Amino acid sequence: MSDEALLVMDFQPAVLGAVGGDESPALAAATKAVTAARKAKVPVVFVRVAFRPGYPELNPTNKGMAPLSGYGDVFVETEPTTQVHPALGATAKDIVVIKRRVSAFAGSDLSAVLAGLGPSRLVLAGLVTSGVVLSTVREASDADFEITVLSDACADPDAEVHQVLMNKVFPAQADVLSVKEWADTL
Structure with a gap:
């Protein structure tokens, strides 16, 4: 049993489009992280955001999530x-x-x-930094996990927000490393 697990979050076409699509440097970095994790026998958990047809899970008063239903079937599971x-x-x-x-x-x-799986440390790669990564860092910290955020395997439509989170917010709860820095520790 590994003491780490790699969470690869929201790397799906519906989200990638907001951060460069197939050419996103974060996708290339996340691919390297998955390869390194598998080589080191670190469990990889892929996380997708998706809903049932008709979006019954989305309350129209939820300002952050309700707009997703306006994209037609793009976010249907x-x-x-x-x-x-x-x-x-x-x-x-x-x-x-x-x-x-x-x-x-x-x-x-x-x-x-x-x-x-039993890990004590979660290693996070995700799209977008101000969404799934931020929310997961907070919740994982509240659940007493040690956390590593892979800075180059995350991206946000707003580069300034990404930098503020990586440099000022996340270090209070997580180690912030590049994929190479993390892979070198395996």
Whole structure:
């Protein structure tokens, strides 16, 4: 059992479009992180944001989530736009968690998966920094996990917000490393 687990969050076409699509440097970095984790036998957990047809999980008063229903079927769980990006090499044997809110923990079975895997440290890669990464850092910290955020395997549509989070906010609760820095510790 590894003392770490790598969470690769929201690397799916519906979200990647906001941060450079298939050419996103964060996607390339996340792919390297997955390769390093697998080589070191660190469990990889892919997290997707997706909803049932008709978006019954989205309350119209939720300013952050309700607008997603306006994208048609783009965020419906069975659509190709919500699947883990193929560059990450996810297979049928991999753990894939579907979440219904911003945090990887909210509206998902991630806590149960992590209880089974038993890590004390979570390593985070995700899109977008001000969304899933920020929310997951906060919730993981509240659950007493040690946390590493892979700075180059995260991206945000607002580069300034990304930098503020990486340089000023996350260091209070997490180690912030590049994928190479983290991989060198494995």
